[in-house]
Amino acid sequence: MPQLAFANSFWESYDVLERPVKAGVRKAMQKFQQLTVPELHADKGLHLESVENARDPRIRTIRINDFWRGVVLAPDDGSDVFLLVNVVPHDDAYTWAAKRLYTTNSATRALEVRNVAAIEQLTPALEKAAAAADALLFATYSDTVLRELGIDDQVLRAVRTIVDKAQLRAFETLLPEDQCEVLQYLAEGFSPEEVYRDVIAVRRPVDAGPDPDESLAVVLANTTSRITLVTGPEELADILEKPFTAWRVFLHPSQRRVAYRTSYGGPVQVTGGPGTGKTVAALHRVKHLLNRSPDTRVLLTTFTNALAASLRENLAVLLDDDESLLTRVEVTTVNAYAHGIVTRLDGRAPSPIGDREERQVWQRVVKKLGLPWTEQFLAQEYRHVVLAQDLRTLDDYRAASRRGRGSALSPTRREQLWPAVELFESMLRDQKTTTHLKVCARAAELLASSSPTHDHVVVDEAQDLHPSQWRVLRGAVPAGSDDLFITGDPHQRIYDSKVSLGSLGISVTGRTHRLRINYRSTEEILAWSTGILSPVSVDDLGGEGSDTLAGYRSLLHGRRPHVDGYGLEQAEVAALVERVEGWIAQGIRPSEIGVCARFNVLLDKAYDKLAAARVPVVRVRDNPGPGTDGVRLATMHAMKGLEFRCVAVLGATASALPFAREVTPASVDALQHESDLLRERCLLFVACTRAREALAVSWSGSPSAFVPQAG
Numbered sequence: 001m002p003q004l005a006f007a008n009s010f011w012e013s014y015d016v017l018e019r020p021v022k023a024g025v026r027k028a029m030q031k032f033q034q035l036t037v038p039e040l041h042a043d044k045g046l047h048l049e050s051v052e053n054a055r056d057p058r059i060r061t062i063r064i065n066d067f068w069r070g071v072v073l074a075p076d077d078g079s080d081v082f083l084l085v086n087v088v089p090h091d092d093a094y095t096w097a098a099k100r101l102y103t104t105n106s107a108t109r110a111l112e113v114r115n116v117a118a119i120e121q122l123t124p125a126l127e128k129a130a131a132a133a134d135a136l137l138f139a140t141y142s143d144t145v146l147r148e149l150g151i152d153d154q155v156l157r158a159v160r161t162i163v164d165k166a167q168l169r170a171f172e173t174l175l176p177e178d179q180c181e182v183l184q185y186l187a188e189g190f191s192p193e194e195v196y197r198d199v200i201a202v203r204r205p206v207d208a209g210p211d212p213d214e215s216l217a218v219v220l221a222n223t224t225s226r227i228t229l230v231t232g233p234e235e236l237a238d239i240l241e242k243p244f245t246a247w248r249v250f251l252h253p254s255q256r257r258v259a260y261r262t263s264y265g266g267p268v269q270v271t272g273g274p275g276t277g278k279t280v281a282a283l284h285r286v287k288h289l290l291n292r293s294p295d296t297r298v299l300l301t302t303f304t305n306a307l308a309a310s311l312r313e314n315l316a317v318l319l320d321d322d323e324s325l326l327t328r329v330e331v332t333t334v335n336a337y338a339h340g341i342v343t344r345l346d347g348r349a350p351s352p353i354g355d356r357e358e359r360q361v362w363q364r365v366v367k368k369l370g371l372p373w374t375e376q377f378l379a380q381e382y383r384h385v386v387l388a389q390d391l392r393t394l395d396d397y398r399a400a401s402r403r404g405r406g407s408a409l410s411p412t413r414r415e416q417l418w419p420a421v422e423l424f425e426s427m428l429r430d431q432k433t434t435t436h437l438k439v440c441a442r443a444a445e446l447l448a449s450s451s452p453t454h455d456h457v458v459v460d461e462a463q464d465l466h467p468s469q470w471r472v473l474r475g476a477v478p479a480g481s482d483d484l485f486i487t488g489d490p491h492q493r494i495y496d497s498k499v500s501l502g503s504l505g506i507s508v509t510g511r512t513h514r515l516r517i518n519y520r521s522t523e524e525i526l527a528w529s530t531g532i533l534s535p536v537s538v539d540d541l542g543g544e545g546s547d548t549l550a551g552y553r554s555l556l557h558g559r560r561p562h563v564d565g566y567g568l569e570q571a572e573v574a575a576l577v578e579r580v581e582g583w584i585a586q587g588i589r590p591s592e593i594g595v596c597a598r599f600n601v602l603l604d605k606a607y608d609k610l611a612a613a614r615v616p617v618v619r620v621r622d623n624p625g626p627g628t629d630g631v632r633l634a635t636m637h638a639m640k641g642l643e644f645r646c647v648a649v650l651g652a653t654a655s656a657l658p659f660a661r662e663v664t665p666a667s668v669d670a671l672q673h674e675s676d677l678l679r680e681r682c683l684l685f686v687a688c689t690r691a692r693e694a695l696a697v698s699w700s701g702s703p704s705a706f707v708p709q710a711g
């Protein structure tokens, strides 16, 4: 019986197919599991045929239906693994297939594919241009060095024409994958030794002989980062049912490098724009840490309960539901972890209040004391100065730095303000409540005088954590090797937190990594969304400098976002219903569509109109499980960390973004004003970057100033 393997390129095409075509693919795949090799070749329905003028004699196409064909690499060496590489519309299938050549990389021994026709066509002209160029990108590396890293003759010739990184990028989709990656690493300034260690050594089979003469089946099995072997019908059904889950097992080497490094000397920071696989890297790090020693305990945290639930699910997939591993991981939010610590060590459960109630307490404080500050100012002072530095007395407060606050407070003013802090805290005590951040402060205090609860902490969505939450995490593990693995994106900061990790005893110096390839969205969606942030600069994760999205890119392509304004909100919602219906008609499942807005009021209207049009719809805040059908509706804040094939962002209207009530007037605090505006801008960025294939942004009346102008 033959065996089946799938290349990553197959998932990219399969996942966007309409449902009947997917069913056709499944049917064709079943034949590979039911028939013998000669029967496969003879099967009329499958129509396994070779391709005229193919550059790779092993390339075949198979019939999916009248319009679609699968492209297959068939073994010609007596081995029996067939590789599914793509599903392409009938007319394009032959041209696509004819240009591809599959070869074995001499260093990694993995299967690679190149667009051999395009490379041949481009190289001579580029050679002429290169002869006149001042400098070449890879001039410092000898042919021998490059060959040792797996670069073959054809690629070497092309490499010698590359003048800069932009040209390398233009070549990326044409070059064999491992070779391309070697070149990317060299272009980023890694030494050949480092590239060998991180790209070649991790893939090359330990028993590789001097020459790559293995059979196709062996080479396919070597290519674990890009090819999945399917062993039985159940696994096949499973993998075709949830291909994106399957993706999680294929790590890009830049991700593998950070996730599977044996050990780090201390805290590690991994940043990257939306969709660069930070969460995936965090999950793999957990796997690595669990496997490294049989009794290691890991704490994996994220920002919301919904995200924690999805991390738990994904981790179970990654760990093959292995209970012996899963029981050693605690997946939770920092607040919930802190709550647990306080409950356990203080012997009673604290009752934290929400933001709105907290604001009301501050209002009462202002009223009672008749102070010259607004409740907003006091709440911010408490959060950004008092709690952030864990100040307990007036003397502490007098001596504290108020860096980051935009208004000076003289010693007399501080003496005048401190009673407000004391009154706020005593009011909480009287009503037997507290705040989440105070629970964290207490948990950190308790942890400091007891023992750490875990061996390692892995933190996802780190950009929104407050210093008191960081103190909890610091106290959860002993300081030292592999204590904290931190992933986050400062461009997605949508809550008001300012931190300096170094001052909290979390120094990541020399252990920072950045991921640059976006695997979620098309380049079109990405380019438009990054336009939202282009006018501003963003502080880095650790609060030491600024961060940038330089080099951030996607390899996927699709339609440009739909960006439309409407006169009235009613018309905007009507257009949304039409758009959602259109997506569903194209075969997108309702649960693969996300609709978001700044406020629930507008979401409620969208909910009613979609439901009236008989479109199934559910709210993200009701935690619908993956099996629940229905378009997902969420506020922009609740979109954090999620992703959908199609996303509609409603109400990108001038009055909603920025929302005046959430922005401190510049006259009260100029720095806070700027950071509030930035936070509002980031919120739109987060919402738009949830989209994988299609993004529609709309408003009624005047557009938000954050919406990038066309042209």
Ligand SMILES: Nc1ncnc2c1ncn2[C@@H]1O[C@H](COP(=O)(O)OP(=O)(O)OP(=O)(O)O)[C@@H](O)[C@H]1O
Residues within 6 Å of the ligand: 244, 247, 248, 250, 251, 252, 255, 272, 273, 274, 275, 276, 277, 278, 279, 280, 281, 489, 492, 518, 519, 520, 640, 641, 642, 643, 689
């Ligand atoms: N190496 C990879 N190959 C293919 N797909 C990948 C790879 N890494 C991640 N992905 C997919 O890309 C998407 C985004 O990944 P992930 O959620 O980890 O990104 P993120 O950086 O945490 O995003 P965000 O910051 O926006 O929450 C997911 O669908 C994930 O499965």
